[in-house]
Structures are given as C-alpha cells and as structure tokens.
Amino acid sequence: MITVYGIPNCDTVKKARAWLAAHDVAHTFHDFKKHGVPADRLAAWEQAVGWEKLLNRQGTTWRKLDLPLQAATVDATSAQALMLAQPSVIKRPVVDWGGQITVGFDEKSWSARR
Numbered sequence: 001m002i003t004v005y006g007i008p009n010c011d012t013v014k015k016a017r018a019w020l021a022a023h024d025v026a027h028t029f030h031d032f033k034k035h036g037v038p039a040d041r042l043a044a045w046e047q048a049v050g051w052e053k054l055l056n057r058q059g060t061t062w063r064k065l066d067l068p069l070q071a072a073t074v075d076a077t078s079a080q081a082l083m084l085a086q087p088s089v090i091k092r093p094v095v096d097w098g099g100q101i102t103v104g105f106d107e108k109s110w111s112a113r114r
Contacts, residue, residue, distance in 0.1 A: 001026070001028060003095070003096045004017060004020070004029050005090075005094040006029075006094065008029075012093065013092050015105050016110075017029065032087035036084075037083060043080065045101050046079075049103055052079075054090055055073065055091070056090060060088075061088040092104070
C-alpha cells in the first residue's frame with residue numbers, strides 16, 4: 001500500500017494527491033498536523049534518502065527558525081530532532097511506495113511507477 005505523508009494544505013501535497021486520484025492509485029494519507037511524524041518512519045526515510053533531502057531549507061518554516069537553531073542542524077541527529085519538533089520543515093510529500101521512499105512530487109518519475 002502506498003502512503004503519502006505530508007500536510008493537507010501544502011500545494012505540492014495537493015498536486016501529488018490529485019495526481020494519484022486522477023490515475024486511480026490507491027493510497028492512504030498521513031497528516032503530519034493531526035498525527036505527527038512517526039519517529040520510526042522518519043529514521044527509515046533518513047536512511048533511504050538522507051536527512052539533507054528531507055530537510056526543506058527552502059520553505060517558510062525553515063526561514064522563520066532562529067539562526068542558532070538553523071546553524072545547529074548539522075547532522076542526522078539534529079535534523080531528526082528538528083523534524084519531529086517542526087514537521088513543516090520536512091520536504092513534502094514523503095511517499096512510501098511499499099518499501100521505496102520518494103520525497104517531493106515529480107510527475108514523470110511517478111508515471112514510471114504505474
């Protein structure tokens with residue numbers, strides 16, 4: 001089963017969910033705001049794609065963080081603590097394709113998965 005992790009009002013998550021629905025791809029949605037970030041899954045995502053790819057340094061949440069907190073996010077441990085405390089700093093969507101993890105929405109690569 002495919003699981004999409006993210007925040008429902010995120011434009012990229014909306015695009016991804018709309019694409020899945022339009023292509024009749026069954027999936028579940030895990031809302032970070034309602035259900036939090038599953039710590040065990042976060043560790044698996046970091047192993048699969050790396051903490052640098054998961055941490056969205058381009059987003060509003062990151063830019064609003066205090067500079068000392070940004071500067072202290074230097075490795076997987078510090079990034080994981082930040083992502084658990086501030087789920088909005090995770091690049092979205094994170095998709096578990098039944099064992100394979102992707103981050104973000106790329107229509108071309110998603111089409112290849114169908």
